Amino acid sequence: MTDQTHICSVQYDFSQIFLHPQWYIELLPAIKTFVHDYHNKVHKFKDTTELELFRQERIKFITLVSENLQYIKQNFTAEQEYIFDTERKPIDTIVIHHSSLPPTMDLRYLETIHLLNLYVRDFINQESQYYGRSIFSGHVDKKMQTFFAYHYIIFTDGTYRQTLKDKYIGWHCGNWDYNCSSIAICFHDDLENKLPTQKALHTAYKIIRKYNVKNILGHREIKPSTTCPGSKFLGTDGWKQYLL
Ligand SMILES: [Zn+2]
The missing domain is CATH 3.40.80.10 (Peptidoglycan recognition protein-like)
Incomplete structure (x- = not known):
């Protein structure tokens, strides 16, 4: 079993975590592994079975976040608008x-990738x-x-x-x-x-x-x-x- 598998055996309570502004800090190890460092990591796998397992874990993690995307989408204050x-x-x-x-x-999956990749950064x-x-x-x-x-x-x-x-x-x-x-x-x-x-x-x-x-x-x-x-x-x- 790889380190990555451990990281995605997420112990978090997903029904609660996204209500907190700091959800992304709590999920940082998984976000780094599966999103920010993903492209570097996939090149390092020699074993195709492990690579496939890693890919599946990534999909599982992003899907978990995407299933809670509505909470993240609603959680903001309007006066912040237009800052970017x-x-x-x-x-x-x-x-x-x-x-x-x-x-x-x-499409929520794609939106979640952009959220984690661009904004969380x-x-x-x-x-x-x-x-x-x-x-x-x-x-x-x-x-x-x-x-x-x-x-x-x-x-x-x-x-x-x-x-x-x-x-x-x-x-x-x-x-x-x-x-x-x-x-x-x-x-x-x-x-x-x-x-x-x-x-x-x-x-x-x-x-x-x-x-x-x-x-x-x-x-x-x-x-x-x-x-x-x-x-x-x-x-x-x-x-x-x-x-x-
Ligand atoms: Zn493109």
Whole structure:
């Protein structure tokens, strides 16, 4: 049995923990293992059985948090709103992503990954003014916080959801200047080695036409260390061509 398994044999009372502002500090060992250090850790596994076990433990942990996401989404005070969006610029760029998850995966799972990966990172910093306070994304919809980094999420059947208002900065591409001036569109699918569905592509095309932008870029064109939105996006016959 690995150390990671011990960490995820969580002894916490999950029905209570998310009512406390400091829930993320109590869960920090698991958050570090399964989210912040995850990509470094998966490279170190030599044994495929252990790697698979670790992956399953990760899914289990993120699912546990996602099942309690509603408490975290409701726990904030309205006067904190807009603190992260003062640098929003006119929109001149669309950035395309994929969720790299199975299309059937509950969107709460994706939102939880963004919560743990992006927002918790700021709030666990002991130097930061936010340390120990209730997590606040600055992004509110229908009196609930939103933790999605993407403005739109498109499903394989061509339907979509706007998950972030245009006026909010999505923390999606690892480049603050681009984040401030872009709209992020995510295909909810694993497109690492396959094409999006025709219906999803058509929806993306229509959404993009609502904006008057000079750039349509894949995440990987801004941040070369990622392959997002997959290996078939670029090139003369890449699916990017369909969106231009
Ligand atoms: Zn991406």
